[in-house]
Amino acid sequence: MQKLFNIVMLSILLLVAAQAPAGIVVIVNNENPVSELSKREIIDIYMGRNLYFSDGKLALRLDHPPTSGEREQFYQTLVKKSVAQMNAYWAKLLFTGRASPPLLMGDSEQLLDTVRNNRNAIGYIEESNLDGSVKVVGRVD
Amino acid sequence: MSRNRSFITLICSLTLASVPALSLADTIEQQHFRISGFGTLGAVKSGDDILGFTQGLYQEGVFDGDWSYKSNSNLGLQLDATFNNRLSATFQLVAKERVENGLEESLEWAFLRFRATQSVTLRAGRLGPSNFMLSDYRNIGFAYLWVRPPTEFYNILSFDYIDGMDVAYSTPLGTGTASAKFQVGKTSSTFARSDNRYDVNINPIYLGTLVWENDLWQTQASVALIEFDSDKYVAGTKELAQLLEGLGGLWPASESYLEGMKSDGRHTRYYSFGIAYTPENWQIQSEMSYIDTNVELYGSLRTGYLSVGRHIGPTTAYVMLAKAERGEDRKTIEPAPTVGPPLQPLLDVLQVNTQYVYDATQVNQQSASLGLRWNILYNLAAKTQWDRTWVEAYGGGFWDQKAIPTEDTTIDTFTINLNYVF
Numbered sequence: 001m002q003k004l005f006n007i008v009m010l011s012i013l014l015l016v017a018a019q020a021p022a023g024i025v026v027i028v029n030n031e032n033p034v035s036e037l038s039k040r041e042i043i044d045i046y047m048g049r050n051l052y053f054s055d056g057k058l059a060l061r062l063d064h065p066p067t068s069g070e071r072e073q074f075y076q077t078l079v080k081k082s083v084a085q086m087n088a089y090w091a092k093l094l095f096t097g098r099a100s101p102p103l104l105m106g107d108s109e110q111l112l113d114t115v116r117n118n119r120n121a122i123g124y125i126e127e128s129n130l131d132g133s134v135k136v137v138g139r140v141d
Numbered sequence: 142m143s144r145n146r147s148f149i150t151l152i153c154s155l156t157l158a159s160v161p162a163l164s165l166a167d168t169i170e171q172q173h174f175r176i177s178g179f180g181t182l183g184a185v186k187s188g189d190d191i192l193g194f195t196q197g198l199y200q201e202g203v204f205d206g207d208w209s210y211k212s213n214s215n216l217g218l219q220l221d222a223t224f225n226n227r228l229s230a231t232f233q234l235v236a237k238e239r240v241e242n243g244l245e246e247s248l249e250w251a252f253l254r255f256r257a258t259q260s261v262t263l264r265a266g267r268l269g270p271s272n273f274m275l276s277d278y279r280n281i282g283f284a285y286l287w288v289r290p291p292t293e294f295y296n297i298l299s300f301d302y303i304d305g306m307d308v309a310y311s312t313p314l315g316t317g318t319a320s321a322k323f324q325v326g327k328t329s330s331t332f333a334r335s336d337n338r339y340d341v342n343i344n345p346i347y348l349g350t351l352v353w354e355n356d357l358w359q360t361q362a363s364v365a366l367i368e369f370d371s372d373k374y375v376a377g378t379k380e381l382a383q384l385l386e387g388l389g390g391l392w393p394a395s396e397s398y399l400e401g402m403k404s405d406g407r408h409t410r411y412y413s414f415g416i417a418y419t420p421e422n423w424q425i426q427s428e429m430s431y432i433d434t435n436v437e438l439y440g441s442l443r444t445g446y447l448s449v450g451r452h453i454g455p456t457t458a459y460v461m462l463a464k465a466e467r468g469e470d471r472k473t474i475e476p477a478p479t480v481g482p483p484l485q486p487l488l489d490v491l492q493v494n495t496q497y498v499y500d501a502t503q504v505n506q507q508s509a510s511l512g513l514r515w516n517i518l519y520n521l522a523a524k525t526q527w528d529r530t531w532v533e534a535y536g537g538g539f540w541d542q543k544a545i546p547t548e549d550t551t552i553d554t555f556t557i558n559l560n561y562v563f
Contacts, residue, residue, distance in 0.1 A: 040316075043356065044313075044318070047356075049311075049318045049354075050259075050313075050318075051259075052259045056259065058226045066519040066520070067519070079356055080421045082455070082516070083519045084455065084516035084518070084519045084520075084522070085516070087283070087519050087520055087562065088283055088284050088285075088522075089284075091179060091278075091281050091283050091284040091562045092278050092281065092284040092285075094177060094219070094221075095177075095179060095217070095219060095233065095278055095280075095281045095284070096269055096277045096278050097221075097231040097233075097250055097252065097254065097264070097268075097269070100175060100221060100223075
């Protein structure tokens, strides 16, 4: 009986652990020579202040849909701004012709696929969605 | 008016036509071509019987505490085309209330952008002026906190665009990014005042801006030099000036008044400084400017504002204080000399009109504002704002004046806006 109880408790604990909020990781293509990006570098790229990787290549910045949990968590953790506040920020940059916002992806799968197939792409996904086909260069948590 | 309506209809049609393109633009294959837009649906209640509220000199006033649905409303459509990693182009059309409102005026941006290096960007064509913090996105209500950029500070910036070129340099500096921009070009605009229209041409414009920003702070300092490239006299004073010129020595003092109305080849300099601080739940911003000119009729102007906003969930409540103050005292035009009939009535009328044009450009006012912004969706915000403005006697130059206010006046302005981007 005690053994059964332990198994049930362990299973519950494992289930809870699996459902805990996953960390967000920043990913690039495997062929990208960049091995690590600091928080500051990630902010500069995603706030449109620096559009280039250190090797001089123009970064293809990718974003999740406006209503997605990943997007909310990414910007809230990175710069403490809501999706609407980030949209207001990007409206300023886009409509003054300074920079375009990151390219919108349909979902994590499309984003992962785009990073996999574009040498200069950069994106972010939940760590649990990693499949080894892209390179992790930063973590946002 | 019908031309305005048909133009707005055209913009609405273009917007609807762009919807399929928007979904295409979301895919990787279509990244070379992006259509986006913005708009404001606004209602403003303001003015009294002699002072009409305007967002800028290019609009007719809202008088008698009436509601206006045109003064604050606009719709913009932007096309960005990326040719390669270095070269891109941007076109932006904005439909809004203007006294002169053809395609020429509605084309806000049309420029080519060339990224020469990672740090240096060149643009040429029709560009936004960058001398104040909001000067190149005044139409994008979704991008700023208030229902409009502060009137006391932004009404003096009477042109929307520069036809010319600019070069910008940016580099990491300390914990943030520093950038420098130099713009050169020309512009023109049509003003509405007292049921009259005046064309104003400015050529050249030189504009230098330094910006430093990080996640919390944004600071900006700029200097602009403009030269009026128009008639000999300030727009709207030509007929009066010609009559004064015709007087010969009949009214000796009029020569100095004429001199004060001259604008050709004269300079105006804008010096401005702005700072914004945006910690997690706050949005604090202030700008100050000093505008100096050797066009005596305009005189110098000191302007500034301070705004403090507090985010509470999806809403932001804010207060703002703003002031615009003329540097010189009111110029009193001395009585016309006594010459007797038949010229006396003419001289007396000229004296009154000279006093009028000198008074009409005087600006002395301050405002206190309370407002609320609510982010309803990630791309839709509702805003409301109440401004109480104290306009000093003879200080109504930022208003559409049916007559010169000879007493201090208090005017309340109520605004409700829906701002969106797509």
